[in-house]
Amino acid sequence: MTSEPGLRERKKQRTHTAISEAAIELFLRHGFDQVSVSQVAEAAEVSRRTLFAYFPAKEDLVVHRFADHEAEAGRVVRDRPADMAPLEALRVHYLDGLARRDPVTGLNDLPAIVALYRMVLETPALVARMYRFQAGAEQELTDALHETAGVGEFAARLAAVQIVAVHWTLTLDNARRLAAGEAADERYAGAVSEAEQAYALLANGLGRLGAPGGA
Numbered sequence: 001m002t003s004e005p006g007l008r009e010r011k012k013q014r015t016h017t018a019i020s021e022a023a024i025e026l027f028l029r030h031g032f033d034q035v036s037v038s039q040v041a042e043a044a045e046v047s048r049r050t051l052f053a054y055f056p057a058k059e060d061l062v063v064h065r066f067a068d069h070e071a072e073a074g075r076v077v078r079d080r081p082a083d084m085a086p087l088e089a090l091r092v093h094y095l096d097g098l099a100r101r102d103p104v105t106g107l108n109d110l111p112a113i114v115a116l117y118r119m120v121l122e123t124p125a126l127v128a129r130m131y132r133f134q135a136g137a138e139q140e141l142t143d144a145l146h147e148t149a150g151v152g153e154f155a156a157r158l159a160a161v162q163i164v165a166v167h168w169t170l171t172l173d174n175a176r177r178l179a180a181g182e183a184a185d186e187r188y189a190g191a192v193s194e195a196e197q198a199y200a201l202l203a204n205g206l207g208r209l210g211a212p213g214g215a
Contacts, residue, residue: 016054019044023061028115032062032123059129062120069104070133073164074140077210078148085211086149090163091199094170098191101184106174107191109184117175130168138164149210162205166198 022044026035037058041051055061073090080089097105103113120126138160145156174191178184 015046015050019046019051019054020061020064023055024065024116027062027119032119032126057129059125062116062126063129063133065116066104066130066133070136071140072104073137073160073167074144077141077144083212086145086151087163087199087202087210091195094167094195094199095192098188098195104171105191106171106176106178107184107187109178114175114178118179121172121176121179134164134168137167145210151210162202166202170195170198 019040023035023040026040026043037051038048040061041048044051055064076089076093077086080086094105098107101108103110106117108114120130138157141160141164142153142156145151145159146153149156151159170191173194174187177187
């Protein structure tokens with residue numbers, strides 16, 4: 001027999017998904033700034049109160065699509081092999097994401113993904129909300145470096161700010177190119193080259209950070 005809490009959780013997830021899908025469809029069709037929260041609620045067949053219970057701000061209707069990745073860098077550092085430095089683990093993970101065309105790298109040319117990134121890039125409120133998302137990623141990575149790599153809290157915070165900023169810059173560069181019409185396969189070699197260059201620059205100051213026997 002299915003438990004009542006399990007039923008409630010599935011119902012909540014269905015409602016969450018329905019609101020999100022209705023919002024994204026309206027935003028992509030008419031523009032983020034042209035669609036009101038009331039219109040989203042009507043399309044999703046929920047009240048404004050219910051909508052705000054799931055998404056506290058209008059921007060969250062879009063940015064939540066990236067929420068699963070907020071703690072990703074921190075998870076990579078925590079789950080890395082014992083003999084691998086945090087920066088190397090993050091480099092390998094990012095390059096793997098490019099090879100897999102992971103949407104979080106910006107290197108995915110499925111029309112829905114390209115349209116979503118284009119909307120984010122063209123909407124100042126969404127860009128601002130993404131920077132708040134970036135702050136959360138910085139904190140997750142700071143904690144992981146401090147707790148698992150023996151890095152002092154201040155040094156961990158400085159490193160996290162740099163690493164997350166590099167990831168964000170690489171991702172946006174890829175997304176902008178694809179939004180302008182470049183295919184992911186055409187962009188791939190350049191994306192890898194730029195990622196390697198970015199990590200080489202980070203390595204000048206961060207290469208031995210948290211590495212076994214490192215500073």
